[in-house]
Amino acid sequence: MESESIPEFPGSAIAVRYAPQLDWLKRAALMITHGGMNTTLECLTNAIPMVVIPMVNDQPGIGARFNWSGCGESIPANSVSVDKLIKAITQVLRVPSYRENARLMQSAIERCGGVTKVADIVELAASSNQPICRVPN
Numbered sequence: 001m002e003s004e005s006i007p008e009f010p011g012s013a014i015a016v017r018y019a020p021q022l023d024w025l026k027r028a029a030l031m032i033t034h035g036g037m038n039t040t041l042e043c044l045t046n047a048i049p050m051v052v053i054p055m056v057n058d059q060p061g062i063g064a065r066f067n068w069s070g071c072g073e074s075i076p077a078n079s080v081s082v083d084k085l086i087k088a089i090t091q092v093l094r095v096p097s098y099r100e101n102a103r104l105m106q107s108a109i110e111r112c113g114g115v116t117k118v119a120d121i122v123e124l125a126a127s128s129n130q131p132i133c134r135v136p137n
Helices: 021-025 037-046 059-067 083-093 094-113 114-128
Strands: 031-033 050-052 072-074
Touching: 021 037, 031 037, 037 050, 037 094, 050 059, 050 083, 059 072, 072 083, 072 094, 083 094, 094 114
Parallel strands: 031 050, 050 072
Antiparallel strands: none
């Protein structure tokens, strides 16, 4: 409810009802996330490595892809602990390859064509009334 106050947390954590995530990502060194697709793409578009704590659905697969691609570390939600989280955060922040791999993903995303390419594929599928297996460049 809007009238409820936001609880206070120990340490220097800040809790807000709304966070301008895209603005904050421009200044971030790391994202800790559950591995949702929107946050994942927003981070990679900004070359931000992540520590992923997947919860449900496609998130464990996204977390596994972060481990595989070297863009971050994933900790299964059922085994996360303060020590494991500190270790993953420290590793991602101190080892330069995580940021470098996130930059490589950023470049790959840019080359894919983004929303414009998706719109072209949808228009082609709608106009041809056929499945689209390969899209011309």
